[in-house]
Amino acid sequence: MLKVLVAIDGPAGAGKSTIAKLVAKKFDLMYIDTGAMYRAITYLAQIRNIPPSNVEGLCNLINSISMYFENGKIIVNGEDLSAEIRDPNVSGNVSLYASIPEVRTLLVKLQKDLASEYEVVMDGRDIGTVVMPNAPFKFFLTATPEIRADRRYKELKEKNQQIEYKDILEEIIKRDYIDSNRQTSPLKKAKDAIEIDTTNYTIEEVVDEISNLIQNTIIKRRKDS
Numbered sequence: 732m733l734k735v736l737v738a739i740d741g742p743a744g745a746g747k748s749t750i751a752k753l754v755a756k757k758f759d760l761m762y763i764d765t766g767a768m769y770r771a772i773t774y775l776a777q778i779r780n781i782p783p784s785n786v787e788g789l790c791n792l793i794n795s796i797s798m799y800f801e802n803g804k805i806i807v808n809g810e811d812l813s814a815e816i817r818d819p820n821v822s823g824n825v826s827l828y829a830s831i832p833e834v835r836t837l838l839v840k841l842q843k844d845l846a847s848e849y850e851v852v853m854d855g856r857d858i859g860t861v862v863m864p865n866a867p868f869k870f871f872l873t874a875t876p877e878i879r880a881d882r883r884y885k886e887l888k889e890k891n892q893q894i895e896y897k898d899i900l901e902e903i904i905k906r907d908y909i910d911s912n913r914q915t916s917p918l919k920k921a922k923d924a925i926e927i928d929t930t931n932y933t934i935e936e937v938v939d940e941i942s943n944l945i946q947n948t949i950i951k952r953r954k955d956s
């Protein structure tokens with residue numbers, strides 16, 4: 732039987748999480764937002780005053796908490812932190828915390844454990860390359876920085892957050908740079924991932940394309956076995 736594991740990577744604002752959630756729903760898979768995991772650690776580190784330089788403190792923090800997903804929401808120590816982790820303070824600092832190798836090792840282990848236990852759609856930056864290198868379905872979503880900033884801007888405006896478009900664009904460009912140039916598991920397309928430029932497509936069109944590819948492979952494997 733084919734185990735359905737779907738890896739969706741790409742830069743911030745390429746539509747990964749919205750698309751991943753819809754694909755998970757279609758195929759009844761668990762959705763795991765790995766960016767939310769790095770954000771949750773950043774959020775907790777900030778309220779506990781653990782700077783990125785305190786690697787031991789960060790590892791102790793990660794080892795002392797429980798973190799799982801329920802209906803796409805991240806639950807940490809029993810508390811839903813979905814709203815807190817979108818705070819601009821977290822968005823502005825998460826790349827720094829996510830570039831620490833020891834932090835990545837611990838979170839990647841958690842992610843691998845989830846993928847070995849369940850059928851999942853996982854989105855992030857290193858899912859197809861590091862977390863699920865053997866996933867049968869890998870996608871790499873891109874879009875221009877301007878369209879990605881525009882999407883984030885609209886999303887945050889809908890949540891009534893006071894924010895300027897130019898600040899979001901600046902942050903996206905800065906985050907792309909840090910995520911793509913860090914030493915450990917930089918944002919990179921896996922060789923066998925299918926690249927989809929979402930700039931001129933709607934969410935539904937991308938979800939349909941990904942779903943058709945998954946469905947066709949499932950049908951083919953069933954016929955072959």
Ligand code: DC
Binds near residue numbers: 744829
């Ligand atoms: O997808 P996002 O914007 O919520 O991700 C938040 C940050 O976490 C982003 O700066 C990159 C980092 N990240 C990562 O390094 N590896 C992942 N697998 C997922 C996210």
